[in-house]
Amino acid sequence: xxxxxxxxxxxxxxxxxxxxxxxxxxxxxxxxxxxxxxxxxxxxxxxxxxxxxxxxxxxxxxxxxxxxxxxxxxxxxxxxxxxxxxxxxxxxxxxxxxxxxxxxxxxxxxxxxxxxxxxxxxxxxxxxxxxxxxxxxxxxxxxxxxxxxxxxxxxxxxxxxxxxxxxxxxxxxxxxxxxxxxxxxxxxxxxxxxxxxxxxxxxxxx
Numbered sequence: 001x002x003x004x005x006x007x008x009x010x011x012x013x014x015x016x017x018x019x020x021x022x023x024x025x026x027x028x029x030x031x032x033x034x035x036x037x038x039x040x041x042x043x044x045x046x047x048x049x050x051x052x053x054x055x056x057x058x059x060x061x062x063x064x065x066x067x068x069x070x071x072x073x074x075x076x077x078x079x080x081x082x083x084x085x086x087x088x089x090x091x092x093x094x095x096x097x098x099x100x101x102x103x104x105x106x107x108x109x110x111x112x113x114x115x116x117x118x119x120x121x122x123x124x125x126x127x128x129x130x131x132x133x134x135x136x137x138x139x140x141x142x143x144x145x146x147x148x149x150x151x152x153x154x155x156x157x158x159x160x161x162x163x164x165x166x167x168x169x170x171x172x173x174x175x176x177x178x179x180x181x182x183x184x185x186x187x188x189x190x191x192x193x194x195x196x197x198x199x200x201x202x203x204x205x206x
Contacts, residue, residue: 001119036083037081037082041194046062047063052077088153109127
């Protein structure tokens with residue numbers, strides 16, 4: 001099977017058909033955001049989060065369960081960023097140390113008896129392209145990582161959110177989901193509050 005065939009099979013594996021994308025680059029969003037993030041704790045416990053923009057700043061509220069009536073905390077919510085990140089993050093340099101060596105990959109293709117001749121030709125072409133890409137990114141300068149794929153930054157392409165219509169009360173799948181959620185609520189219903197961690201430096205400034 002080739003990568004193209006795998007993509008087609010995944011798309012046919014479920015209804016509605018999932019969208020399949022081959023990711024060949026990743027933006028270093030974590031490193032881009034870290035200097036601007038407020039430290040938070042206990043954020044792994046709630047199951048529902050809501051982010052909203054008010055007065056030019058994005059805040060977050062949460063509910064321990066989706067069926068809870070009240071969003072927490074009371075008031076304006078938690079401000080996740082201490083200021084707004086600017087520009088576009090650089091690309092992440094691909095890590096290939098744990099990947100199969102290109103030569104070993106080619107040997108596996110040559111030895112595989114399940115591949116058709118056409119599949120072997122496709123994989124050989126893929127391996128050649130992979131070698132070029134690995135050589136390119138392993139030696140890429142910091143400036144190259146910063147400048148590549150800037151036009152593909154997805155934040156500039158996001159569309160306005162459209163609210164999903166409420167599920168009909170007679171929807172059996174929705175009823176099953178509500179019953180499952182009720183069972184979960186009976187098992188555990190204790191959550192510590194999510195809050196912002198203030199460093200000693202910030203406390204001195206305040």
